[in-house]
Amino acid sequence: MTTKKSTLQLNRLVVYYGIKKIYDEDFHAGVNIIRGEHSVGKSTILDMIFYVLGGEPKKDDWKYPADVCSNVLAEISVNKKTITLKRQINSEGGIPHIEIYDGNYDKAIKDVGDWSDYGSRRNNDKLSFSEIMFELFDWGQYKSSDYHNLTMHQIMRLIYLSQSSDSNRIFRKESTRSDNENTRLAIAEFLLGLDDLETHSYRQSLLKNEREYEISGTELRTYFEVLGNTADLTVEKINEAIEQKKVELDDINAKRSLLLDKNGTFDDLGENNISNERNMALEKSHKLTMKINTKNIELDSIKIELQDCILFGKSLNYRMKALNESKDTYQSLGKISFDYCPCCFTPISDSSKEDEAGCALCKASELTASLTEKYIETLNELQYQTRQNETIIRKLSENIEYLEGFIAELNIELQSTQNKLFDLSLTSNHRELAIAEIIEERTAKLLEISSLNEKIESASKVDNLIKRREYILQKIEACRNKITALEAKNAERRTYVYKILGDISTNILEMDSGNEEKFKSATSLSTEIDFAKDRWLLNERVNYSDSSNVVKKAALHLAFLLFSITDEYCRYPRFSIMDFECGDINEERSQNLQKIITSCLDGKVDYQLIMTTSKVAPSLNNDELGVGRFYGKNDYILKI
CATH class of the missing domain: 1.10.287 (Helix Hairpins)
Known part of the structure; x- marks a missing residue:
């Protein structure tokens, strides 16, 4: 496990519409605040950062006018090394390549010949963009299969707190089948220094083997239906049955020869x-x-x-x-009285005693x-x-x-x-009858042999499937044992990491200015961070009010950043994007949260946080923390 800290910093972001620059801003170390009124495009800028760093937004994730822009460029520093990234914007759901230039933005736009092009997925001839970034981060290439690897898109899912994702979830939302428990757990364990993808590799292999075992079981049942009795399904048993049938056929042929021999004796x-x-x-x-x-x-x-x-x-x-x-x-209704007969409507005479128990119609005494x-x-x-x-x-x-x-x-x-x-x-005569019976018996025996021969191919496949399933079971058991051993090996650090994250995030919650009573005593409550299930349980609860969920999620993401700054084994690149503000959080609570974030990071170095707000605290509304000006109503950040 590496002890070298990973750092990522965005130095400059440029968005092009054709050949025209429609956004060009410098970013700095520490806290960066993009300020502006609602719906001026703050979240769109964060989406652009996510995209140029390897994010793979779906078609429906793109918003105007970002979807009609042509390119986005970013000058970044990875472990102090400066490079420039360029990515064509494709809002139709494709995954364009990313070009990399070894140098800053000013040099990159003047040098059109030294750019290198990298796809989102590896091939036999060239590394992928994610592999290049992993090398720059000094994370290495732990596995050789895309099935076991993580990508920058997946890494960014834990770094980018997106407003468009559910406020009670930890990760940026994902709408594909790749968003499974194994992947989410692998992202968190890798970035927090709990695993170098070895455990993830075995988990993925376990999942693959279990699926293969299930599919082979279905295929085996299909062959059983074709072959019938499962006790006779092996090739060896079928061959034994064929040999026995052939012996019986020889006996039948001998009888036939005797009957057909005119010189033979036959009692007719x-x-x-x-x-x-x-x-x-x-x-x-x-x-x-x-x-x-x-x-x-x-x-x-x-x-x-x-x-x-x-x-x-x-x-x-x-x-x-x-x-x-x-x-x-x-x-329910009790005793019903009738004034008139329900059949002929004749008046019914009164009972001699009003309190006498009996039928109101026929006057029969009935308790x-x-x-x-x-x-x-x-x-x-x-x-x-x-x-x-x-x-x-x-x-x-x-x-x-x-x-x-x-x-x-x-x-x-x-x-x-x-x-x-x-x-x-x-x-x-009997001789002719016996010959007819022999022919019929011989034909039936030949059909039995033919039927057994037809089953040999299927039985052979069954034998191979059974052996294959035994082999898969061995692989499944080996994967489970290896996972158990690796988890036991990292158990002490896992306990430490989860405890520190819980302590940091609950301390942040106690500084919240909202009305959530549980937050006021958060450090005394039980806390369970479950990356696989994509949830954080506080006091055994996942959901609070919408605004409280926003604060709770921001507290956990801030804890990731704070933990990465001090922990020597953490791969989280001390870089965070926060788009936490939503319509349900009031100005006072939002501004208090902003102050909590900046105060927690005060005095820290070698990190970068980029966040947006429409309710910026007056003490934070300055050029030192701000990126660009404050964008007022209808003053759009991206202007076509």
Whole structure:
């Protein structure tokens, strides 16, 4: 792990519209504040910085007039070495190359021949822009595969606090599948000096192997469906089965040769016996047909009975439902009195006693308790009938299943008898019948051998897949063991880093001027920074009010910068971009946050923070901290 600190500083930013400069400002070490009213283009300038440093914005991320500009150039210093970057603006979602000049901006624009062009992805002939930047930062090239590498775009996601990203997230938003837990964790661990991408490499390999194992399992199940019985899927077992079938075929061929040999002996009992066998087969076929018809009639009768029971069960369920509804209605409404008969509208005579309990319609004496008893009695009867009906349904279903199996067996026997009857009708003696049976048996055996031969290729693939899956499992286990070992190796530093970041950020929160009560005692609360899940839990909570989320996120990003300034193992390049201000944060709270940021950085050296504000604190509204002038209403930073 390197102990050399990484530094990045933006010295100058120039934006071109065609050949016209529409933005040209110098930046300085320390705090840089881009000041201006809402919607004058402050965030757009930060997006330009993100873009020229290797960021890859999507098509929808571009805003006017940046989307119609032609080029953006940046003079930067990486570990004190000054270079100039140039990138063509493509708002259609492409990823243009980045040109690098070894020298400052003034020399770069005069020298058109010494620029080097680098793509966003490596190829066999040339390094990528990210690889060149990693070399300049002295981060090295730890892995040889893009699958395991980080890019400057991913590095910038933790450096750039973007207003367009969710305020309760740590990283700049990403809308592609590359934004996964492994990638986010790798970015943080690499920049904070917890890993040199070795653990990330094993995590990515683990993910790749697990996906391959899952895909091979799906493919294996497909072959199982084709091959049938999994116990006979190996090539060795199929070859054994083929050899056994060939032995059986040789026996059949020997029988055939004996029958075809005219000089051979064969006990033929004559035409009468053939006729007798034909009659017996015909009679058996007739009996089987009659038996099948009888069983089918019995089966249909049981199915009708079963359907009746099912309908009766539905009726019982409906009656129980109605009974429950009736009970609920009575308990809700109580006793109902009628002045007129609901059927014929004849007046109903009054009861002899007004308080006498009874039916308001038929005047029958009926206590509430007896109604409850009748309800329970009726419910019990319905439940008993339901249980009995379910028992009958189960027995009928079992009978149907038995009869269907029995009829299927009878049909097989009938088909066999009819086949034999057909063979007997074509022969005049036993010798001819035996020859026909041998031919049929030989044909069936050849088909079995052919079917087994067709399965060999698939079985071979199954064997290879099984071996491959065993090998992948070994690789998965090796990756998991290596990850566990690497995490254990860095466990002490990880605990230290997370604690320091939590301490710094909660101390910052206690200086907030907002109404969030939890922030006032933040240092005493539990804190969990989870880069993989892209969240920071304070007091086991992720979300607070929108303005409090803004302060909370800014506090954590400021903690990254402060930690990088003092920690010798941290790769975070002591460079931060903050576009934290949103419409929900009031002027007093925003200005207080600005003061917190500048006071925390007071006296620190070799760092750069670029931030924007429309509510700049009066004490910070000066040329020493400011970049360019204060842009008033409708005074746009980028003017076409």
